[in-house]
Amino acid sequence: MKKKIGIIGGGVAGLILACFLKKNENYEFQIYEKDLFNVDSFNGVQLTPNSVQILNNLYFGQFPRENLCEIKKILFYDGLKNNLISNLNLQYLYKSGDSYITLNRNNLISFFIEKFNLSEKILRNKVSSINYEQSSIILDNKENVKFDYIFLCDGVFSKLHPNAEDSFIYSGYSAYRGTINQKKLENFDQINLLFSKKFHLVFYPTDKKGNLSFTLVLNNQKLEDKINDSLLENLKKVFQDKIQYPFDQIFSAKEVTYWPIFTRGKIFYGLNNVFCLGDSAHGFLPTRAQGFSQAIEDAYVSYNLLIQNKLTNNNLESNRLKRIQNIIVNSNRNIFWFHIENPFLRIVRNILIKLICKFDLITYFFNRKIFNFKMKL
DSSP, rough: OOOOEEEEEOHHHHHHHHHHHHHHHHHEEEEEEEEEOOTTTOOOOEEEEHHHHGGGGGGGGGGGGGEEEEOOOOEEEETTTTTEEEEEEGEEEETTSOOEEEEEHHHHHHHHHHHOOOGGGGEEEEEEEEETTEEEEEETTTTTEESSSEESSSSSTTTSSTTTTTTTEEEEEEEEEEEEEOTTTOOOOOEEEEEEEEEEEEEEEEEEEEEEEEEEEOOOOSSOOOOOOOOHHHHHHHTTOOOOOGGGGGGGGGGEEEEEEEEESSOEEEEEEEOOOOOOOOOOSSSSSSHHHHHHHHHHHHHHHHHOOOHHHHHHHHHHHHHHHHHHHHHHHHHHHHTTTOOOHHHHHHHHHHHHHOHHHHHHHHHHHHHHHOOOO
């Protein structure tokens, strides 16, 4: 008899898990996603080699190459001096042959939905609660649906989490995100990272059509309830005198979103036969560009435990906990160095960056545990 799987949330973790399940005749699954999928919106993401390695099992090689960029280097800038510190050669890290890729999140999701015909598996029903003891979900219309396994993939603000009220906390940081278009763009292979006092800016191409994505993360210890001006005007007002050429292009963005960054107070992989994946399990700071990739890893590890009849909360946690903790430590360390105010420490940071970038072996040493993925099943 086929196992019944319920997936709550149509984000990357839920959809990647669904793609693997679709390849296996031993499972039936249903995806519950209350929000309509907006294919016209734009959201740049980074796929580091560890996630590309997994996606290649799902025909990612057939993804249109004009809709992605293969990143070969990261350029580091000192925003206070407006000069280049150094550039990091990423190609040395690609031991598996998998690249560092940037693209539009929604293009990727659309690709997998179409490739695996997932539209027929997505129900636009809102889940009102989960019965953790009986492994069932209760819909808004009071219908009770029983499953063998439930995967909670509805993000850091999950209201279905067993500790929903206190499971997420404001990180003290927020971000502006947006997209611009440069039709004459030539550098499709680099990420630009600008450091300054109490903020940093990440700026990168997402396709061969001249679309670039940016994220400006600022230290904003007090959570703002709202921003009165338009987001673009507020971005200009706060940062126009602090960001110079070529990064001042962000002020020509057509659409800007504001994003208070919340994290998980505690890493939590589930209870009984309900499993938390992605940000539902471990929301963390985005300063290692690993949020998207770790959601993919969660889905892949969960699927492999499932088909080996080893899927339990303890097994999933023991496989993932140490890696996630390592990424959290790295992410917190990065944001400290990115936002330094002390002039002496800024000099130390810049010297360290130059050393890391100069020697490939040092580059590999600092990144190998992040970019290289291994399961422990």
